[in-house]
Amino acid sequence: MKFTLNWLKEHLETNATLEEISYKLTMLGLEVEGIENPAQMYKDYIIGEIRSANKHPDADKLQLLSVFDGEKEHQVVCGAPNARAGLKGVFGREGVYVPGGDFKLKKGKIRGVESCGMMMSERELCISDEHDGIIEFSSDNEFAIVGNNPVKALGLDDAVIEIAITPNRGDCCGVRYIARDLASAGLGTLKPLKTISYDGTGFQSPIKTALNLKDDNSTHSKLLIGAYIKDVANKQSPEWLQKRLKAIGLRPISALVDITNYFTFDLCRPLHTYDADKIQGNILQIRMASENESFTGVADDKDYTLSQDTLVVADNNQALAIAGVMGGKDSGINEQTKNVFLEVAVFNPVTVALAGRKYNIQSDSRFRFERGIDEQASLEYAKHAVQMILNICGGEASALEIATSQSTYDETFKVPPMAFNPKKVKSLTSINIALKEQKIYLERVGCIVDDSQDIWQVIRPSWRYDIYTQACLVEEILRLHGYDKVEILELPKNDYLPKQVTTSEQERRFRLTRSLASHGLQEAVTFSFLSEKEAKLFGGNNPNLILSNPISEDLKVMRPTLIPNLVSALSRNLAKGLNGGALFEVGPQFQGVKPEDQPVVVGGVRAGVSLNRSWNHTGRQADVFDVKADVYKALESINAPVANLQTITETPTYYHPTRSGALVLGRNTLAYFGELHPAVLKDMGFKGRMVAFEIFLDKIPVAKNKGTSKPYLDIPQLQSLKRDFAFVVDKNIQAEKLLRAVKGADKKLITDVTLFDIYEGTGLEDNQKSLGLTISIQPLSKTLTNEEIENISQKVIAQAEKTCNAFLRV
């Protein structure tokens, strides 16, 4: 919401400076977003007069001017075609800042001739785009005095203030209500509205008004006031009005349009004017549209087909306006309009909001109606509007035609009192404010307060719909009293506070994140959505997870897994020549819309170099066992039961079918790891191999909290010993199966089994491979005899044979 300082002062009697007003606005909750103060911007410029203009000796299009600044003359080289002796314009001396060009004026030579200063164009001063010539003041401009600052002569002696309007302060879409808020905060006094001679009486209007709403629809509108003004002249509006509208970015059109715009911004009172001669019949009414009723907007010249839940203002024949949103083309005013019918109505905010949304129309009128206007003031403002039309366009006004939803006007806009316990101020804010003072604050805001009982009865001001609970009244009191007056208290230390800040699940998630980072992976954060194509590639087919209003096709579907966005991210890095990347992310994936279908999971990808070629080895590309190590590292960091995990080869289709695995614990899949499917990568535009892993945190049992004390550790006193075995097995036998079998051969004494060699080739059949294992044996109470060790070996061999058909390689 923009307004100018002088406009504000039309409603507010104050000596406050612009800075004081700006600070107060912000501290009242009307945050100042910007101030344009031309007086500040042009403070270094002066009005100069060209005393002489001669041709430049070396350039056809340039002239040598002598510019008088009130004290002395300056030589200026100028290319403007309108530069001539006698012209008064804006002169910039050396050193001034030129906003249109973003530079400081320096003395310089132009085509060999010294130039000291510059006569400015409007574009150079950022006043407009005008750059055909330099600014020239007309001879009747009383402020165009050589040597003076040009701001007044330019008509720019008014600061433009822009404030942010929070949704609760629709009233401050009118300058008068901003002034009112400042006055209530003690920054001056609110001036009464100008006294006017029009009192609502006059000749009988040939057009009547009516609220034609039945039963359930009766809440859509409370009021329709009409006034018939005949014999008007819809010429250009006066300069002061044009200037004001221009200052806030509105284009002056014609007096009648400008007047309605002025009321919208001045009093937050949207109006509408019809060409009375275009109204069919003798009644203007508010009614529901008929189904498929057609309507053409005046502002956008677009055709609309209305539905019957839309509220319209209509004549006998057709809809003339979508209530509160936009007027119609057929009844619009223009320069030829002789007789005008003014509409001052009250519409339900929700009705207006719905219509605006349905037909996708934004308008200043809609903006105000849906936030709530000062309904009660409608009658007074109607009279002022009529008066302003008469003042500017002439003519004669009828008596007001008033249709209300209740029997009387006062009854229609009666605000019921609300109970207020003044102790609430202390309980919500801790601040002690005397009852008398509280009452004064409320009254300054515009409330009517009955404090005869302990529980007060308060009637909110008619323009403040946001005041409807006791807390709202507390806020008003606090706002005027000052937030800075509230003391600062520490939160009390309470006994009930839980010891652990995070739940076990959250804590281990943070731990796992840091474990992966310490393992060489960079944590990334990618978007939760992706393209439909990518979602499908990764098994995302749920239509409930497709955004109805995506911001782009690339960000349309909630991701079924973390992998595709990580693949894209890593591809982008590789494309930039950043090899050897490893990325991971911890975040939600989506199977459905219910909370339990949005688990937080871990995903990671690696591609390219995993181990750089170096002086001591040849290096290695990232492969399946890198990501398998990532998974184990992560799982170990959160004390998952890794020893009990089984690797199976069933993985989702986006993994390489023969180079991927799943880690399972009972029925639960804890993780996937492996190469991504080459076809999927190709569809994602990535050539080459990429490995990935996923960890499903919600499937991993949380270690039970057994207190801080760890179980007793019985360190064996005897030395452990190792024995090597080379087993020949069928190629299809998975290593993990043999390792498990061997480890299970003597659960008491065998503490570890490691795989140190895999061999295929000479000496073995084509379908065979040899696996070299080392077992660690830990004697417990006594040293083992050779016989006992041999016994264990035999058990190992027997177990390997039984489960894997393995035999010792000789």
Add this chain to the structure above:
Amino acid sequence: MEEIKKSAEDSILNAGSIKDLEDIRVKYMGKKGEITSLMKNMGSLSNEEKPAYGQAINNLKDHVNTLLDNKKSELNTIELNARLQDETLDVTLPPYETFEGSIHPVTQTIEEIISIFGEMGFTVAEGPNIEDDWHNFTALNIPEYHPARQEHDTFYLPADENDQRFVLRTHTSPVQIRTMETQKPPFRVICPGRTYRSDSDATHTPMFHQVEMIVVEENVNFAHLKGCIIEFCRKFFGVDDLPVRFRPSFFPFTEPSAEVDIGCSKKDGALKIGGGDDWLEILGSGMIHPNVLKNAGLDPEKYQGFALGMGIERIAMLKYGIADLRTFYDSDLRWLRHYGFKALQQPNLLRGE
């Protein structure tokens, strides 16, 4: 005896290796060695001569042993020195490759926030990214056609079979409602997480992060809200006297509401947090609106509380001097390494430990 002594001394002196020395030892001191054999002469001596002779042999033995030991140690040193020379490595070769990843600034900042509020007695709560209309809007006192809703730039998902409408949560505030629905007051909770708005330009991304803070207790008020927020701001930015300003604003779910600014200076394009004569808006807060308490099933006459909502990227950018919001989601490895944090650089997440 003197001859033997002389010969042993010469041999030891000239020994070239540990092996030579061992041969010498056997030659003189072995079971059948020359010095050992001198003992055999003992039988031929008178009882008066024996002690002196024995003493002489023992002296000789000690003397030779000492010489042997000294020579051995000398030879050991020579051999070790030779080996050390032989083992020379070029220690300027680069070390073996190790791997260190990094923590994303968003995660780091969330953990910092948790650790500061953790000290003040807060616990962490979370909620779903896809929310229903009730939790994201209606329960938070944002009715269907209220202009406040339009300001949210909401992403919508299709309605379900019961005509229930789902949205991507536009703020973390719905976790307030979920917390109040499931926990009994009193409680102090913070809720960090992803949030979404249909907006994309230099200063907006369609996904970002927020943290919500909520306290519901019988006797907390606006003064505690101020204390709590001031303490957080000063600790987070590490500026003990950071000016913090509260000014009226509007959020549908709080009343009274306050926007919070921190003091800063902007000189020559450089932003400095603390001091100065400028203000930076960093968060919104307020006393929980009675309607919100009611909607979550709490009696506003009995309980009151306060809440804040804060953009995580924004405060991370301010604290760590990150200029461009969009880079948070680019996953550029160089950016992640530069702006990311070491895995071991962890804010303390546990109270009292």
